Amino acid sequence: MAEPVRESAPAKLAPWRSIDDLAALVGAYCWLEHRLFELTGRWATEPADPGGTEAIPAEGRVWCAASSRRHGALAGRWAEHLPVRAGVDVTALVMAPEGPLAPALEELETNWAIGGFCLLVQSVLPWLDGVYAAHLDQASPVSEAPVVEVLVEARRAAAVETRGGQSLLQRLPGAVQPSRQLLHTFERALGGAGVLPAVRPS
Numbered sequence: 491m492a493e494p495v496r497e498s499a500p501a502k503l504a505p506w507r508s509i510d511d512l513a514a515l516v517g518a519y520c521w522l523e524h525r526l527f528e529l530t531g532r533w534a535t536e537p538a539d540p541g542g543t544e545a546i547p548a549e550g551r552v553w554c555a556a557s558s559r560r561h562g563a564l565a566g567r568w569a570e571h572l573p574v575r576a577g578v579d580v581t582a583l584v585m586a587p588e589g590p591l592a593p594a595l596e597e598l599e600t601n602w603a604i605g606g607f608c609l610l611v612q613s614v615l616p617w618l619d620g621v622y623a624a625h626l627d628q629a630s631p632v633s634e635a636p637v638v639e640v641l642v643e644a645r646r647a648a649a650v651e652t653r654g655g656q657s658l659l660q661r662l663p664g665a666v667q668p669s670r671q672l673l674h675t676f677e678r679a680l681g682g683a684g685v686l687p688a689v690r691p692s
Contacts, residue, residue: 507634513573515625516637517583519644520568522618523561524584525592529599529610531558536602546607553658554607560647567640594679597672605668609676611655617680619648 507515533546534554546554572580586592598606598614626641 509573512634512637513583516568516571517585518587520565520572520584521586522591523565523568523644525586525595526614526618527558527561527565529595530554530561532599533602533607534558546602546604547662549658549661550604550607553654557651557655560651564640564644564647567643571636571640590675590679594675597675601669601672604662605672607655608659609668609672611652611659613676613680615648615652615655619645619652622648 531554534551534557569580569584572583574580598609601609622641622645626638626645629638629641631638
């Protein structure tokens, strides 16, 4: 089984965050979960390639449909924790972090093939779990209590999703290997994104 991109846990978050920092972070989580909702939803409904050896099998489509529902629900949960304050445009907070992550996910979405599926399961989802774990490790139990609740829920969902995806990959015949270009793209994206979004250490 190929192991596309091995990433260490993201860097620690700054030990203190302002309300604006936390709002930007939650907005980025909301954006990312929504992008994964869109990506897996597209993969679940994309027409199959008749006779294609690289197409995701029917069982993978079922996994993608369930994954899409989970990410959509988490995007909604994060949206509930965006600040509602006078003069704050909530929708403007839901945005991609600066850097190569957004273009990398665009490229992954169009790679409707088993290699892209492998990359999502073995690299992107564990990386996202690491991002949430890093935040949870530094979260304030008082000022960030509602956010902590969603972080725990998100990590639980990521564990279930990753285990299911890995089990599916193990049952596929032959070696699964993303393209070299896609591997390189995500080595840059996951290595450069650090902790979402661009919340600067103080």
